Amino acid sequence: MTFRNTHQPKSINDLVFKDPNVEQTIRDYAAGKATKHLILHGPIGSGKSSAAKMIVAERCGQPFDELPNITVNGRIDKDRKDWADIERDWDLQRMVNSAGRAYTIIDEVDECSPKLRGQLDALIETDRKGTVIMTTNNLHDLPDWFCDRCAVVRVDLPGxxxxxxxxxxxxxxxxxxxxxxxxxxxxxxxxxxxxxxxxxxxxxxxxxxxxxxxxxxxxxxxxxxxxxxxxxxxxxx
Ligand SMILES: Nc1ncnc2c1ncn2[C@@H]1O[C@H](COP(=O)(O)OP(=O)(O)OP(=O)(O)O)[C@@H](O)[C@H]1O
Ligand SMILES: [Mg+2]
Structure with missing residues (x-):
């Protein structure tokens, strides 16, 4: 196992944040007190993807490094045509999740095509039993109408x-x-x-x-x- 994997955060207390308000928001999501779709944006390496994974780990009652494959990466997943697999996964998650709620992480959401983002909008507007947690370095590349449907939180680099x-x-x-x-x-x-x-x-x-x-x-x-x-x-x- 690599040093990085050995020491990746194992509990929410292992995460680090510059802004206590951001930490509180992540804690609220991890506790299930906040469920609105979430966009975490900010500079490279500020801990956005780790925070997203930790929310899901806490909500699903699974260790961080044993999470099922619920992460989509807009930069890597260029062949994706739609979100049908995510909809099916949400149905499954609702049955098995201790949270009774489905979660999907979309890293680098700005790199999803406009068509895919349009379809994602349809999913998050119509299906309210799941939460999509998105991360991006480029909030300015996301349209206003898309951001308006989500809680938007800036994660700054820690000191x-x-x-x-x-x-x-x-x-x-x-x-x-x-x-x-x-x-x-x-x-x-x-x-x-x-x-x-x-x-x-x-x-x-x-x-x-x-x-x-x-x-x-x-x-x-x-x-x-x-x-x-x-x-x-x-x-x-
Ligand atoms: N609190 C922490 N303790 C130990 N390692 C950490 C911690 N937070 C993040 N890391 C490690 O630092 C690396 C970068 O973190 P992460 O992927 O969460 O950043 P990011 O903001 O998503 O970066 P990017 O903008 O490039 O996607 C990861 O390998 C992660 O395991
Ligand atoms: Mg990331």
Whole structure:
């Protein structure tokens, strides 16, 4: 299993947000208090798809990494002609979901063709027993009439202080507990992308753990009894 998969969020408490209001919205959806179709938009790597998956995991009572294939990706799924499979899946989900409600995630919804978006509008206007959670980097490419049918929430890139606790948790799980000051130094040039966060932490763990010493962690990484000073992204820790 990759480092990224090992440390992907497992509960809603593992997600990180810049804006507490956005976090509350995600929590409301995860608790089933909000069900309107949702568009999460914002910069690359701000955690939109992870938040979408976590809502569905919580509503369906399934672990994040064992979710059935309920995600469509507008960038990849270019051969899609209609949403008939999603309608069938909603019927099935309503029967088996502990939530009694169906959920579909559409990542990169701006890359669905205008025709597909028109058909999606028909689905979300007529069938009110399911919630579509969409993500996009390009809200401006979605027509106003489409956005008006959804709750639209901007997910901004987190800052260092927003991810500090999460980074500490990951390092602790790897057997490399770090002081808040060391985490701050590790993330000195952090640009906000959560992909970069996880890559930097992986780099730190790799460099901090020579193969000669330590025990193997659940992720396959070597755990050392103490963390040495290392340099990552040009910064000494
Ligand atoms: N809280 C977190 N803890 C650990 N890893 C995370 C966390 N949030 C996101 N990630 C990881 O960071 C990566 C990017 O997150 P995600 O896909 O949610 O971002 P995104 O906003 O959807 O990006 P894009 O705009 O490129 O689609 C993913 O590999 C995800 O597993
Ligand atoms: Mg995404």
């Amino acid at each position: 260092i202080s927003d991810i500090e606790q999460r980074v500490q948790d990951i390092l602790r799980a790897e057997g490399l507990p770090c002081s808040p000051a060391a985490v701050q130094t590790l993330l000195t040039n952090f640009n906000g992308s959560l992909r970069q966060m996880i890559d930097w932490v992986e780099g730190y763990v790799r460099h901090a753990a020579p193969p000669s010493v330590g025990i193997v962690a659940s992720s396959g990484r070597i755990i050392r009894p103490s963390s040495p000073k290392v340099s990552i992204n040009g910064t000494s820790i």
